[in-house]
Amino acid sequence: MSREATDNGIRVEGLIKEFPGQRVLDGLDLTVADGEFVCLLGPSGCGKSTLLNILSGLDGDYRGSVRFGGQPMAPGGKPPVTIGYLFQEPRLLPWLTAERNVDFALENSRVPRARWAAIKDRYFALTGLQAFRHYYPHQLSGGMAQRLSLVRALAIEPDVLFMDEPFSGLDELTARRLRVDLLDIWRETGKTILFITHNSYEATFLGDRVVVLSRGGIRDQITVQVPRPRDYDDAALFQVGKTVSATFIEAAEAAERDRH
Amino acid sequence: MLLKLGSMLAVVAAWFGLSLLLPDTVLPGPWETLKVLTENVVDGQVHEHLLATLGRVLGGLALAMAVGVPVGIVMGLNRFAEKTLDVWVMVALTVPSLCYAILAFIWIGLNETAAIVAIGLTSAPSIAINLWEGVKNIDTRLFKMARVFNASRWVVVRRVLFPQVLPYIMASLRFGLGIVWKITVLVELLGRPDGVGFQLFYWYQLADMGQVLAWTLLFTLVMLFIELVILQRLERRLFAWRPEVRL
Ligand SMILES: Nc1ncnc2c1ncn2[C@@H]1O[C@H](COP(=O)(O)OP(=O)(O)O)[C@@H](O)[C@H]1O
Numbered sequence: 330m331s332r333e334a335t336d337n338g339i340r341v342e343g344l345i346k347e348f349p350g351q352r353v354l355d356g357l358d359l360t361v362a363d364g365e366f367v368c369l370l371g372p373s374g375c376g377k378s379t380l381l382n383i384l385s386g387l388d389g390d391y392r393g394s395v396r397f398g399g400q401p402m403a404p405g406g407k408p409p410v411t412i413g414y415l416f417q418e419p420r421l422l423p424w425l426t427a428e429r430n431v432d433f434a435l436e437n438s439r440v441p442r443a444r445w446a447a448i449k450d451r452y453f454a455l456t457g458l459q460a461f462r463h464y465y466p467h468q469l470s471g472g473m474a475q476r477l478s479l480v481r482a483l484a485i486e487p488d489v490l491f492m493d494e495p496f497s498g499l500d501e502l503t504a505r506r507l508r509v510d511l512l513d514i515w516r517e518t519g520k521t522i523l524f525i526t527h528n529s530y531e532a533t534f535l536g537d538r539v540v541v542l543s544r545g546g547i548r549d550q551i552t553v554q555v556p557r558p559r560d561y562d563d564a565a566l567f568q569v570g571k572t573v574s575a576t577f578i579e580a581a582e583a584a585e586r587d588r589h
Numbered sequence: 590m591l592l593k594l595g596s597m598l599a600v601v602a603a604w605f606g607l608s609l610l611l612p613d614t615v616l617p618g619p620w621e622t623l624k625v626l627t628e629n630v631v632d633g634q635v636h637e638h639l640l641a642t643l644g645r646v647l648g649g650l651a652l653a654m655a656v657g658v659p660v661g662i663v664m665g666l667n668r669f670a671e672k673t674l675d676v677w678v679m680v681a682l683t684v685p686s687l688c689y690a691i692l693a694f695i696w697i698g699l700n701e702t703a704a705i706v707a708i709g710l711t712s713a714p715s716i717a718i719n720l721w722e723g724v725k726n727i728d729t730r731l732f733k734m735a736r737v738f739n740a741s742r743w744v745v746v747r748r749v750l751f752p753q754v755l756p757y758i759m760a761s762l763r764f765g766l767g768i769v770w771k772i773t774v775l776v777e778l779l780g781r782p783d784g785v786g787f788q789l790f791y792w793y794q795l796a797d798m799g800q801v802l803a804w805t806l807l808f809t810l811v812m813l814f815i816e817l818v819i820l821q822r823l824e825r826r827l828f829a830w831r832p833e834v835r836l
């Protein structure tokens with residue numbers, strides 16, 4: 330697919346977000362380079378979903394600056410790039426078939442209708458769902474449903490992909506397969522991905538970089554220099570995973586201490 | 590289905606048994622009742638009254654839905670609306686149907702409009718409550734999904750909210766029908782010169798139990814037909830996407 334060489338990096342500076350009675354994000358700085366796969370790791374309740382809500386334009390009530398490829402996003406406005414989103418649950422419309430669920434996203438996107446068929450063919454094939462296009466969501470397994478929501482997120486040809494703990498509700502075997510598939514798709518499409526998780530080894534396996542979040546800001550960053558394609562059983566990867574895990578636990582405990 | 594048929598047969602058998610014990614002026618048997626009903630149909634006096642009643646049932650149901658559904662939806666979705674309206678819905682529910690009927694006939698006059706207004710307003714609170722409870726169960730996470738995928742407000746209402754509310758609308762339609770037809774009969778007795786309710790009251794005054802039961806049976810059969818044949822089919826068509834629930 331020929332796409333003009335635009336920059337789809339993300340730059341967040343001094344992001345502050347308050348809910349009544351608590352400051353969830355306290356001057357957060359984060360950059361994601363164009364085409365980079367960044368994993369955001371943090372304990373439950375540290376503001377990961379809050380951050381994605383802001384970045385995807387759902388929550389306009391914040392302070393600080395958010396830029397996509399150098400273009401600022403106005404608070405309360407829409408991001409200047411197309412966002413694909415994966416939630417922790419598939420969030421499919423249960424009364425629509427798999428294919429119609431993807432159409433729903435396409436209908437609200439800028440993708441011209443003439444390309445829909447080809448796009449759907451491609452991503453249904455890539456995720457192994459061709460045979461299930463006419464199934465309703467309740468007829469799909471958890472893994473298949475999450476694959477379908479990946480198809481939906483990719484079909485609108487997003488510049489940036491946000492993923493909020495998308496595999497945490499799946500069994501480990503299914504989650505492993507989906508991670509491998511996601512990396513294949515990422516290699517093929519070169520999307521900028523911000524992936525949220527609370528699983529250190531998942532973050533290490535997937536990311537170019539793992540950003541550990543705690544107490545409203547970034548606690549640490551670890552660049553994963555293990556070459557791709559990666560292998561779950563790779564000892565080097567496991568070593569990095571251990572470091573990431575230790576940092577994560579430290580951050581979580583620090584956050585816990587702060588609360589008391 | 591077999592279970593339903595069996596229980597129906599059992600009820601008819603019990604009716605038959607009781608009618609043998611009681612004099613005909615108190616409880617005529619199923620066979621006599623059916624005969625009276627057939628005679629009424631042959632005489633040609635049934636369809637006029639039945640149509641009048643069905644017209645009021647439909648009109649009243651339409652009005653009840655038109656008022657109850659939006660109120661219920663807004664209450665289910667909006668906390669502020671819920672807080673402001675819940676007392677009033679409760680009050681409206683508590684007022685006896687007889688009061689609505691009397692007020693409507695006094696204020697609007699002894700006419701069709703008054704009858705339909707009385708029927709509609711009496712049933713609206715129940716429908717509103719039904720929907721209010723239902724709408725609380727809808728999956729609001731889907732709204733966020735739709736917004737992330739750039740759906741406009743109108744698209745969200747039409748394609749995400751409405752399909753989720755539709756099962757509750759259908760349920761309240763069935764539930765509303767049950768209430769509406771009871772009220773219709775009451776309203777007819779009070780202020781209309783025709784209809785099943787009028788007939789029931791007329792034969793009651795003449796102490797003709799055969800006729801009273803015949804009209805009751807007729808109405809029950811018609812309502813069962815609407816419920817089992819029309820509404821259930823409609824539901825099955827509308828909600829084909831739902832997983833089959835087997836008990
Ligand atoms: N709409 C809201 N109103 C008030 N507090 C909220 C809201 N959403 C999230 N929070 C609070 O903000 C914090 C971060 O939440 P969230 O971003 O969902 O965490 P997570 O990192 O688990 O995704 C939590 O303490 C949560 O209670």
Ligand SMILES: [Mg+2]
Binds near residue numbers: 377378379493
């Ligand atoms: Mg979260």
